[in-house]
Amino acid sequence: MSEGIARALVEIGAIGFSPQTPIRFKSGILSPVYVDNRRLPYHPEQWQKVIEGFEYLIHKEKIRFDVIAGVAVGGVPHSSALGYAMMRPSVFVRKEAKGHGKGQRVEGGDIQGKPVLLVEDLVTTGGSSLSGVEALRAEGGIVETLIAIISYGFEEAQSNFAEANVTLKTLTTFDTILEVALEMDAITSDERDIITDWFNDPHEWADRHSLS
16 A cells, blocks of 8 residues: 555655755755645545545554544645545644634534544644644544654654654655655656655755755
């Protein structure tokens, strides 16, 4: 499954490789690789593989839940499609409360006392995901697991999830993506080495290569 998801993401350009012209994250980190899973709904064949991958992961890991949730904006298409596919109720979590009406962050239905499975498209540091967890818990939801298409695997994220008592599970890994991309000629072996070097120490990578 992991290789199939990786191939689907590379096929539609959801994974971008730019070792020569790295992009800057909101956190300030320069990166030779980026993820744009917002492209998936435009490619139904590959998107279907992702939704089926989520179902497979849920059954494989025996994840129990009553409600599926997604954090706006990136996670909502996937959580909604998964809820529809599995015939489960789904809600979405706003990044911040509305300035009018009830001023709530969780929209769609009552989650009080219900196990909620949170779905994300991408995890970087985990900040926005865990903000969603807090919002769901504030409404009485029981959130123990988050599933995502991919995570950068930063130690900061792992620490943040552990502190919040949330288990993170992903459909694929960047190690798998790099091997699949190399096989598909989406990157060269030299570019793979550059990107691997970044993953070994993303915070200092730009300085090591005189890019900052």
